[in-house]
Amino acid sequence: MPKITVAGSSFDRAADESVLDALLRHGVAVPNSCRKGACQSCMMRAMDGYVPAEAQAGLKETFVHEGYFLACQCRPDGDLTLASPDNNAAFQPATVVFTEALGETVHRVVLSPETPLHYHAGQFINLRRPDGLIRSYSLASLPGTIPELEIHVKRLPGGAVSTWLCDTIKAGDPVEVSAPAGTCFYLPTREPQNMLLIGTGTGLAPLFSIARDALHAGHQGGIHLYHGSRSRDGLYRHHPLRDLHAAHDNFHYHPCVSGRDVPDDCIPGRADAVALHEFGNLAGWRVYLCGLPAMVHAARTQAYLKGASLADIHADAFELAGRDENRGAADEAATG
Amino acid sequence: MDTSVYDEIGGAVAVDAAVDIFYRKVLTDSSISHFFDSVDMDDQAAKQKAFLTMAFGGPNEYTGKDMRAAHAGLVSRGLNDSHFDAVCGHLKSTLEELGVPESLLTTILGVAESVRDDVLNR
Incomplete structure (x- = not known):
């Protein structure tokens, strides 16, 4: 043995x-x-x-x-x-700056790490609770601008860490954060390139960072962000994204509601289905897919079959750890 | 094996470009796509890359035994000559799309053909 x-x-x-x-x-x-x-x-x-x-x-x-x-x-x-x-070397102390409810189930949590992190838009951190429980969260903040880190936490019934982050922690509380990781991130391109961003639930967090980072870097080419949820309440960044849409000619926000009662300013249907129906040919596009594994895997195949090259499809499947929604890094292994 | 073919068409970069076109053709061919349909696209794409690298005479560690073991499950699901022919057809049209010269194309298809019996486990 x-x-x-x-x-x-x-x-x-x-x-x-x-x-x-x-x-x-x-x-x-x-x-x-x-x-x-x-x-x-x-x-x-x-x-x-x-x-x-x-x-x-x-x-x-x-x-x-x-x-x-x-x-x-x-x-x-x-x-x-x-x-x-002893993984302590990989973690550093951070302090909760504030938390804010964004709708019924999602909380925005802003953390201040002791030493600023250098990360790419789209990467994630592991967050460790004082009792040692660890969960991964994508960073929604804009890298290189402010040292504070923003994460989006969906409260799941029975989710130990998510309920703690949404209901218990308060400004000043200590947590620990790891170095950034993950390969589903944005790098500026020299050539103009269209980008398709599809996220469901808190899969929006890395896309919120990527879209703003791309605009910040003066990205040439259209940026189409599709955010999907069962209800309008789940589109928890509706207003900031609408403002971003209004402020930039090349940024397009497409809010999608898959359940009943679709408001006039939203598109009925699943975000991945709506987005992939919209574009006939994705050759030359860069595609980012974030959210639950079933959506990410299905959309990835569809985007590829519509012409996006394997190297241009970046996927981040959020696995469930315990009962918390945990972002994970299913990534472009064969794309070099 | 002639590694110069691999270098001549551009090495690993050429393989990545070829995998992109080739795997898409395979997945959209309903006569064979069910053999390749997998939840894990990375895993599948990596296998296509290994196959094309081998066909291009690039660095690979494939043996006849590996080929047999890797395809035994598919053979029991009905993999036969017609499917092998279809895959070779997609390889040929991929190479043509990429503008690979005729002489290299013949060599590459010859390498692919050489593993037919191992793939089909006979």
């Missing part, structure tokens, strides 16, 4: 068991959240032994080089010796 050695102690691991599952089974505390290789909160470092490539998928080159890997995705053939799972 393969062995894992951590801080001088060895633990057995079943052949098909992940390193994370084996360590948790033996009572070793390893931070973790999505368990799908997306959130990166279970990142550990191998000091000796062979780490399979799939356990390092999506990690930064520098991390790969240093032997870091995702414990939840790691099922090595042989033994491994690991650095102790």
Whole structure:
């Protein structure tokens, strides 16, 4: 039976068991959240032994080089010796600046990290509660302008962290935030390029950042943002996005309501269906898809079949961790 | 294997461009798309990339045994010569769209043809 050695102690691991599952089974505390290789909160470092490539998928080159890997995705053939799972270095203290309800279920939470983060629009952070629970949240703030970080939290019944963030925390409370991660982000282009942004629910958060970052960078080409929700109340950034629409010739906001009672200023239907019906040919477009996995995966195939190249489709599927909606980083693996 | 074909058409960048066109053709061909239809598009696209890299004579670690193991499940779902022909047809039209010269095209299609028996597990 393969062995894992951590801080001088060895633990057995079943052949098909992940390193994370084996360590948790033996009572070793390893931070973790999505368990799908997306959130990166279970990142550990191998000091000796062979780490399979799939356990390092999506990690930064520098991390790969240093032997870091995702414990939840790691099922090595042989033994491994690991650095102790003290992930503190990856987190820093932050303070809650304020929280604000944006409709019935979504809260906007603004945090001030001790040291400003350098991030790309579209990236996410892991947020750690004082009791150690971790969830990932996409950053909705505009990078490079203010040090405060904005996240959008959807309150889910039974969601430990989301109910805490929406109902309990207050200005001045301490949390911890990780370094930014994720590869679904905006980089300025030299050539004019049309962009299609489709988000459902709090999948709007990274798109809210990407759209404003692109406009801020003087992006040439149309930017079409489709935000979808079952009800008008779920379109929780309706007014700021309408203002942005009015202020920029090349920014177009398309609010979509998939349930009944569609107000006059919204489009009836699911955001992905409405958006992909609108454009016949997406060749040369850059596409960003954020929200629940079913929408993201389906829209991704459709966008590709409509001509968008694999390298231009950026997808971020929000997995559920516990009962909280957790953003994850299903990303463009084959796109280099 | 002749790695010069791979370099001549532009290496990894050419493979990415080819995968984009090729995989789209495969997914829209209803006679074969069900073999390729997967929730995980990254995973599928990576496989197409591995296949094209191999066909272009690029760096790959494919063996006949891998080919057999990888396709055994599909063969049991009915994968046969007609499907293999369809895939080769899409490869050919992809290369033509990209303007790959006739001589290279023949070499590439020859490499693809050479794995037919392994893919079909016979």
